[in-house]
Amino acid sequence: xxxxxxxxxxxxxxxxxxxxxxxxxxxxxxxxxxxxxxxxxxxxxxxxxxxxxxxxxxxxxxxxxxxxxxxxxxxxxxxxxxxxxxxxxxxxxxxxxxxxxxxxxxxxxxxxxxxxxxxxxxxxxxxxxxxxxxxxxxxxxxxxxxxxxxxxxxxxxxxxxxxxxxxxxxxxxxxxxxxxxxxxxxxxxxxxxxxxxxxxxxxxxxxxxxxxxxxxx
Amino acid sequence: xxxxxxxxxxxxxxxxxxxxxxxxxxxxxxxxxxxxxxxxxxxxxxxxxxxxxxxxxxxxxxxxxxxxxxxxxxxxxxxxxxxxxxxxxxxxxxxxxxxxxxxxxxxxxxxxxxxxxxxxxxxxxxxxxxxxxxxxxxxxxxxxxxxxxxxxxxxxxxxxxxxxxxxxxxxxxxxxxxxxxxxxxxxxxxxxxxxxxxxxxxxxxxxxxxxxxxxxx
DNA sequence: GTCTATACAGTGATAGAC
DNA sequence: GTCTATCACTGTATAGAC
Numbered sequence: 001x002x003x004x005x006x007x008x009x010x011x012x013x014x015x016x017x018x019x020x021x022x023x024x025x026x027x028x029x030x031x032x033x034x035x036x037x038x039x040x041x042x043x044x045x046x047x048x049x050x051x052x053x054x055x056x057x058x059x060x061x062x063x064x065x066x067x068x069x070x071x072x073x074x075x076x077x078x079x080x081x082x083x084x085x086x087x088x089x090x091x092x093x094x095x096x097x098x099x100x101x102x103x104x105x106x107x108x109x110x111x112x113x114x115x116x117x118x119x120x121x122x123x124x125x126x127x128x129x130x131x132x133x134x135x136x137x138x139x140x141x142x143x144x145x146x147x148x149x150x151x152x153x154x155x156x157x158x159x160x161x162x163x164x165x166x167x168x169x170x171x172x173x174x175x176x177x178x179x180x181x182x183x184x185x186x187x188x189x190x191x192x193x194x195x196x197x198x199x200x201x202x203x204x205x206x207x208x209x210x211x212x213x214x215x216x217x
Numbered sequence: 218x219x220x221x222x223x224x225x226x227x228x229x230x231x232x233x234x235x236x237x238x239x240x241x242x243x244x245x246x247x248x249x250x251x252x253x254x255x256x257x258x259x260x261x262x263x264x265x266x267x268x269x270x271x272x273x274x275x276x277x278x279x280x281x282x283x284x285x286x287x288x289x290x291x292x293x294x295x296x297x298x299x300x301x302x303x304x305x306x307x308x309x310x311x312x313x314x315x316x317x318x319x320x321x322x323x324x325x326x327x328x329x330x331x332x333x334x335x336x337x338x339x340x341x342x343x344x345x346x347x348x349x350x351x352x353x354x355x356x357x358x359x360x361x362x363x364x365x366x367x368x369x370x371x372x373x374x375x376x377x378x379x380x381x382x383x384x385x386x387x388x389x390x391x392x393x394x395x396x397x398x399x400x401x402x403x404x405x406x407x408x409x410x411x412x413x414x415x416x417x418x419x420x421x422x423x424x425x426x427x428x429x430x431x432x433x434x
Numbered sequence: 435g436t437c438t439a440t441a442c443a444g445t446g447a448t449a450g451a452c
Numbered sequence: 453g454t455c456t457a458t459c460a461c462t463g464t465a466t467a468g469a470c
Contacts, residue, residue, distance in 0.1 A: 018453080036253020037340055040446060050455050055447065057453095119336015121400045123254060128399035136392060167419050170391045175353060175383050181335045182345035202384050206422035235435080256463065267437055272465065274435095441466075448459070 019057050022047045027068045031112040035065055035120045062124070069127050072113050073134035080104055080139045087149040090156055091204060097143060098172045098196035104139070105173060106192060111180045118181070140165050156207045164207065171199040236274050238264045244285045248329040252282055252337045279341070286344050289330050290351035297321055297356045304366040307373055308421060314360060315389045315413035321356070322390060323409060328397045335398070357382050373424045381424060388416040 025047035029038045040061055044051040058064040080100060085093035104110060114131070121128045144165035150156040158164045176195050179185045242264035246255045257278055261268040275281040297317060302310035321327060331348070338345045361382035367373040375381045393412050396402045 033339055034253070034336060036251070039444080041444085051446085052448075052456085053454055061446065115335050115338070118332050118398045119251060121332070121398075122250060125400060128401050132396070132399055132401055136395060140392070163415055166392050167388055167416070170387050171384055174387045175357070178353060179349070181338075182349055183338045183342060184345050184349055198380055199384070202423050205424070206419050257465085258463080268464085269438085269466075270436055278464070435470100437468100437470080439467085439469105441464105443463085443465105445462070446460095449457090450455100451457105452453105452455080 018047070018049055018053060022049060022054055022057055022064075023067065023071065026064050027072060030065060030068050030116060031072075031109065034116050035061075035123065040064075065120075066124065066127065069113070069117060069124075070130055072109070073131050076107070076110050076113065077104065077135045077138055080142055082142050082146040085146060087146065087153040088155055090150050090208065091200065093146065093150075094168070094200045094203065095196060097146065097168075098200055099193070101139060101143075101169065101172050102176075102192045102196055105135075105177055106180055106185075106187070108187075110135075115181055136169075140169055143168055155209065157209060158207055168199070168203050171203055172196060174199065235264070235266055235270060239266060239271055239274055239281075240284060240288065243281050244289060247282060247285050247333060248289075248326065251333050252278075252340070257281075282337075283341065283344065286330070286334060286341075287347055289326070290348050293324070293327050293330065294321065294352045294355055297359055299359050299363040302363060304363065304370040305372055307367050307425065308417065310363065310367075311385070311417045311420065312413060314363065314385075315417055316410070318356060318360075318386065318389050319393075319409045319413055322352075322394055323397055323402075323404070325404075327352075332398055353386075357386055360386055372426065374426060375424055385416070385420050388420055389413060391416060 022043070026043045029043050029046055032038075040051055040054055043064070044054050047054070054064070058067065082093070082097050082100075085096055087093065105114075114135075117127050117131045140162075144161050147156065147158055147161040147164045147168070151158040151161060156164070172195065174195050176185060176191065180187070185191070239260065243260045246260050246263055249255075257268055257271055260281070261271050264271070271281070275284065299310070299314050299317075302313055304310065322331075331352075334344050334348045357379075361378050364373065364375055364378040364381045364385070368375045368378060373381070389412065391412050393402060393408065397404070402408070
């Protein structure tokens with residue numbers, strides 16, 4: 001797994017053995033219960049070290065929490081890309097993008113991360129920006145790039161690629177994302193596929209050529 | 218203000234003076250800081266009563282929190298309706314719906330409520346359902362009713378009014394809602410109006426007659 | 435019902451030995 | 453660096469007087 005190969009982390013704990021174990025334990029505990037419900041005692045026990053060792057690596061609970069969030073934000077949204085998709089076969093490509101996007105934002109780890117950031121952003125105002133840049137903004141940029149290629153290829157009637165990417169992401173995310181944040185969804189893969197399909201259909205009705213023209217007009 | 222005229226609350230504290238004051242103080246504090254960051258001491262002081270009095274009205278901090286959330290969920294989404302809007306002038310009516318919807322979900326109180334529920338839903342699993350039914354579900358039903366009327370009037374080419382209402386709400390909510398949850402938006406009224414307008418435009422391109430046909434096809 | 439005073443558990447953080 | 457033991461403090465919750 002090699003959790004320590006990422007130089008982006010700002011707190012830079014000595015990442016041999018214990019440091020990584022503490023970060024991993026903190027990640028697990030914080031993701032499950034949030035900031036307030038988890039004590040340093042619990043984290044120390046989960047990492048099989050003493051509390052003093054935790055404080056040898058992180059100067060405070062706040063810093064440990066921030067390190068967990070920054071690390072996860074960076075980790076979980078890195079793989080999203082649409083660069084190899086064909087802008088001519090726009091229906092298939094948009095469907096692939098929608099599925100990848102949902103798979104990412106509905107994954108238990110991403111939902112838990114999103115949840116604790118939203119819940120603690122009043123106490124840690126900087127975390128909102130960190131998450132936004134690493135997550136939604138990055139994926140929107142990827143989608144926007146595809147929109148530009150499709151517009152250039154003449155397969156999408158788009159004038160504002162940025163807005164189109166936003167709207168596509170919003171349609172795909174739909175209400176299922178909020179339902180996951182609220183712990184209301186049984187996490188059905190079929191529901192995700194349906195949501196992706198109907199979002200793509202509606203988007204193509206608005207911006208596609210040929211397939212999406214109104215039936216009567 | 219008469220905060221005690223609502224019989225829906227389940228905990229039923231004696232709502233003369235002190236009970237209402239405690240609930241109001243708890244609402245204010247919880248909305249600002251979440252569950253973990255607020256102590257019963259602070260709530261008692263904010264309500265100008267002793268801690269023992271708080272416990273005379275609410276048996277625990279958890280119950281007080283639940284009462285606040287249930288009360289607010291009920292209170293803040295009651296007014297949303299689209300019943301008087303004209304389904305023939307669909308562009309104007311959808312714009313009005315979009316503005317009302319954004320005004321509601323982006324209001325500081327609604328955002329704060331949404332935030333603390335998402336943050337504490339792991340500790341209070343029931344709150345997610347309470348909020349969903351009182352908020353997103355209720356507004357979606359109102360939008361769906363309008364969609365049915367517009368479909369019947371022939372002004373929208375909709376086959377699944379429920380799905381159309383969901384997608385319209387998702388388009389309107391866009392990314393601005395998540396940005397508010399993450400405390401990233403300076404809360405500009407102009408940004409809301411723009412978001413509403415572009416969401417309506419895209420929705421009409423997909424489901425409207427005449428005005429939304431693709432330019433070249 | 436409402437207060438003052440307090441019991442008691444648990445918290446974040448640290449001292450000092452090794 | 454890592455541990456055990458402990459600090460000072462705050463938290464929720466309650467007893468007892470009025």
